[in-house]
Amino acid sequence: MIIWGLTILLGAFLLFQVQPIMGRFILPSFGGGTGVWTVCLLFFQSLLLAGYLYAHLLRRQLRPTAQALLHFLLLGLSLFALPLAPDAAAWIAEGEADPTWPLLALLARSVGIPYLLLAATSPLVQHWFSVQANGRSPYRLYALSNVGSLLALLSYPVWVEPRLTLAQQDTVWSATYALFAVACTCCALLFAKRAPSRPTIDAEGSLRAAPRQIGMWVLYAACGSALLMSTTNQMCQEVASVPFLWVLPLSLYLLSFIICFDHSRWYSRLVFGPLLVVAVTLAVFLQLAGPQVAIWRQVIGYAAALFVACMVCHGELVRSKPAAAELTAFYLAIAAGGALGGVAVALIAPALLPGYYEFPFALLGCCLLAYLPNRRQFAPKVTAEQRHRLRIRLFCWFGAVCALFLIKAGVDLRRVVAVDRNFYGVVRVLEIHPATGSQRILQHGRIIHGAQFLDEARRNTPTAYYGTRGGLGLAMHQLQEQRPDQPMRVAILGMGIGTAAVYARDIDEYVYFEINPAVVRFAEQHFTFLADSRGARELRLGDARLQLEAEWREEGGQRYDVIVGDAFNSDAVPIHLMTLECFQLYREMLKPDGVLVVNISNAMLDLFPVVRGIAAELGWATIRIPSPPDPERGDLLATWVALTDNESFLNDPLIRRAEWPITERDRPPLVWTDDFAALWQVVHW
Numbered sequence: 001m002i003i004w005g006l007t008i009l010l011g012a013f014l015l016f017q018v019q020p021i022m023g024r025f026i027l028p029s030f031g032g033g034t035g036v037w038t039v040c041l042l043f044f045q046s047l048l049l050a051g052y053l054y055a056h057l058l059r060r061q062l063r064p065t066a067q068a069l070l071h072f073l074l075l076g077l078s079l080f081a082l083p084l085a086p087d088a089a090a091w092i093a094e095g096e097a098d099p100t101w102p103l104l105a106l107l108a109r110s111v112g113i114p115y116l117l118l119a120a121t122s123p124l125v126q127h128w129f130s131v132q133a134n135g136r137s138p139y140r141l142y143a144l145s146n147v148g149s150l151l152a153l154l155s156y157p158v159w160v161e162p163r164l165t166l167a168q169q170d171t172v173w174s175a176t177y178a179l180f181a182v183a184c185t186c187c188a189l190l191f192a193k194r195a196p197s198r199p200t201i202d203a204e205g206s207l208r209a210a211p212r213q214i215g216m217w218v219l220y221a222a223c224g225s226a227l228l229m230s231t232t233n234q235m236c237q238e239v240a241s242v243p244f245l246w247v248l249p250l251s252l253y254l255l256s257f258i259i260c261f262d263h264s265r266w267y268s269r270l271v272f273g274p275l276l277v278v279a280v281t282l283a284v285f286l287q288l289a290g291p292q293v294a295i296w297r298q299v300i301g302y303a304a305a306l307f308v309a310c311m312v313c314h315g316e317l318v319r320s321k322p323a324a325a326e327l328t329a330f331y332l333a334i335a336a337g338g339a340l341g342g343v344a345v346a347l348i349a350p351a352l353l354p355g356y357y358e359f360p361f362a363l364l365g366c367c368l369l370a371y372l373p374n375r376r377q378f379a380p381k382v383t384a385e386q387r388h389r390l391r392i393r394l395f396c397w398f399g400a401v402c403a404l405f406l407i408k409a410g411v412d413l414r415r416v417v418a419v420d421r422n423f424y425g426v427v428r429v430l431e432i433h434p435a436t437g438s439q440r441i442l443q444h445g446r447i448i449h450g451a452q453f454l455d456e457a458r459r460n461t462p463t464a465y466y467g468t469r470g471g472l473g474l475a476m477h478q479l480q481e482q483r484p485d486q487p488m489r490v491a492i493l494g495m496g497i498g499t500a501a502v503y504a505r506d507i508d509e510y511v512y513f514e515i516n517p518a519v520v521r522f523a524e525q526h527f528t529f530l531a532d533s534r535g536a537r538e539l540r541l542g543d544a545r546l547q548l549e550a551e552w553r554e555e556g557g558q559r560y561d562v563i564v565g566d567a568f569n570s571d572a573v574p575i576h577l578m579t580l581e582c583f584q585l586y587r588e589m590l591k592p593d594g595v596l597v598v599n600i601s602n603a604m605l606d607l608f609p610v611v612r613g614i615a616a617e618l619g620w621a622t623i624r625i626p627s628p629p630d631p632e633r634g635d636l637l638a639t640w641v642a643l644t645d646n647e648s649f650l651n652d653p654l655i656r657r658a659e660w661p662i663t664e665r666d667r668p669p670l671v672w673t674d675d676f677a678a679l680w681q682v683v684h685w
Contacts, residue, residue: 279309608666
C-alpha cells in the first residue's frame with residue numbers, strides 16, 4: 001500500500017507545485033497581469049483532461065503488460081524535458097495584443113509531457129490498484145491525491161517561495177519528478193505482475209453511466225472550475241498576479257474535493273443548501289459595495305463563497321459517483337468539465353462580457369445545479385404544500401439575486417463612455433460630475449489610472465497621482481529648473497491617460513511604454529493630455545522592461561534624464577518591474593545625473609522597503625514623497641519615491657521639505673530579484 005500511496009501523493013504534489021513555478025517563470029515576459037494566470041489555469045485544466053483521457057484509453061485498449069510498458073517509456077521520455085527553465089521572452093512578439101496562444105504554446109513546449117503524465121497518475125494508478133487488489137475501492141486514494149495537491153499549494157507561498165530561488169525550485173522539482181518516475185514504474189510493474197493478462201474492462205458494459213448522468217458530472221465539474229477561475233480573477237486583479245494569491249482559491253477548490261471524496265457524510269444537502277444561499281447573498285453584497293469594502297474583507301468573502309459553492313458542486317459529484325469499474329470514465333468527465341469551465345472563463349467570457357461578470361454567472365449556475373437534484377427532496381418528511389412554498393421562496397430569492405446583479409451591471413455601465421476587455425484586464429472610461437468639477441477618468445479594475453477635468457480652463461491641470469504637489473510634479477519642476485535650456489528625455493513606464501505629458505516643454509521628448517493597447521486607444525480618443533503636449537512624444541507598445549532591454553542592446557545606455565515607473569495593472573504590482581535586475585537596467589538607461597521616480601501607491605502592499613533595499617544595493621539615495629488627496633485640484637492620495645545620485649536634486653529645499661523621512665515604524669529594507677520575491681513580506685496586515 002505504501003508504494004501506491006507514495007506514487008499518488010508525489011504525483012499530485014508535483015502536479016500542483018509546478019503550476020506556480022511555471023507562472024513565476026513566464027510572468028515577466030507576458031506583462032505580469034491576471035490574464036497570465038487565467039491562461040495558465042486553462043492550460044493546466046485542459047492538460048488534466050488530456051491526462052485523464054490517456055488513462056481512460058490506456059485502461060480500455062491495452063492489456064496490463066502493454067499499459068505498464070507504454071507508461072514506462074513515456075516516463076523515461078519525459079525526463080528529457082527537465083529541468084524546466086523556459087525561455088519565455090522568445091515566445092512573445094513585440095506589441096502582441098493578445099498573447100494567449102503564444103503562452104499556451106510555451107507551456108506545452110516546456111512542461112507538456114511531464115504534466116500530462118502527472119495528470120494521468122491519479123486515475124491510472126487508482127485503477128491499477130483496484131485491479132491488483134481484487135476490486136478494493138480506490139476513492140480514498142483520490143482523497144490522498146488531493147491532500148498532496150493541497151500540500152503543494154500551501155507549501156509554495158509559505159515555505160518554497162520565501163526560501164528558494166526560482167532556479168533552486170526548478171532543480172528540486174525536477175529531482176522529485178525523477179523520484180516519482182521510479183515510484184510510478186514500480187506501480188506499473190506490480191500491476192503487470194498481478195493483473196489478469198487481458199484488458200481490464202471485464203463486465204463493464206452493464207456498468208456504464210447514462211448520458212444524462214455523465215452530462216451532470218461534466219456540468220458540476222465545469223461550474224466548480226469556472227468558480228475557481230472567476231474568483232481568482234476577482235482577487236488577483238486588485239493585488240498582484242502572483243502565487244501568493246493564486247494559491248488561496250485553488251487550495252479551497254482542492255479542499256472541497258478532499259472533504260467530499262473522503263466520505264459522503266461530509267456533504268449534507270440540508271447544511272450546504274442554506275449555506276449556499278448565505279454565500280451567494282454575501283457575494284451579491286460584495287459586488288454591489290465594491291471599493292467601499294476593504295480588500296482583505298473582499299478576499300475573505302469571495303473565498304467563503306467559493307468554498308461553499310465548490311462543496312455543493314463536488315458534493316453532488318460524490319453522491320453520484322459510479323462503481324470502481326467506471327472510475328476512469330468518471331474522472332474523465334470531471335476533467336472535461338474542468339476544461340470546459342476553463343475555456344468559458346479564459347476564452348469565451350473575455351470575448352463576450354465587458355467586465356468580470358463570469359463570477360456572478362458561475363454562482364447563479366451553481367444555484368441552479370444545486371436545485372436540480374433537490375427539487376423533490378428538500379428535506380425529509382415534508383408535505384407537498386411545504387415543498388411548494390419552499391420552491392416559491394427559492395425562486396423569489398433567485399430572482400432577487402439576478403435582479404441585483406443586473407442592477408449592478410446597469411449602474412456600472414451607466415457612466416461608461418467606453419469599455420474594453422482584453423488579456424490585460426477591463427479598462428473603462430467614465431464621466432463623473434462631483435461638485436469640484438466634471439471629470440473623465442480611466443479606470444482599470446476598481447483603480448483610477450488617470451483623470452481629466454472636462455472644462456477648457458482646467459483640462460491641462462495634472463491630476464490624480466501626477467499633481468504638482470506630488471512626488472512626480474516636484475521632481476519634474478526641480479529638474480527643469482536645473483536644465484532651463486537643456487532638452488530632457490523622459491521615459492514613462494505605464495502611460496495611463498498621458499497625464500505626465502503636461503510637464504513636457506517644447507524642447508523635451510517623452511517616450512511612453514504601455515503594454516495594453518486599449519489604454520493607448522482610450523488615452524488618444526477620450527483624453528487630450530497627449531494631443532495638447534508641447535514636447536515630442538514616442539509610443540512603444542509592449543512590456544516596458546523588454547522594450548528597455550531591447551533599446552539597451554541596440555543603442556546602449558544613458559539615454560534618459562528621468563524614468564517614471566507607474567505600470568500597475570489595476571492595483572496589481574508587476575513584480576518583474578520591481579526587482580534588482582530591473583532597477584539595474586533603469587540605472588543603465590539613466591544619464592549620470594538622472595532620476596528614477598517610482599509610484600508606490602498601493603492599498604494592500606508596502607513597497608517602500610523593496611525600493612529602499614534595491615536603492616541601497618545599487619548605491620542610490622532615496623527620497624519618499626507623499627501627497628494628500630485634494631478634490632479641488634483633482635489630486636488623489638499618492639506616494640512616490642525618487643532614486644538618484646544627483647546631489648543638486650537631493651539637496652533641493654523644496655524636495656527636502658516634501659520628504660517623508662524614514663522612521664522606526666518603517667519595515668527594514670528588502671531586495672527582490674528575478675529569482676526571489678515574496679509578497680508576504682510587504683502586505684499591510
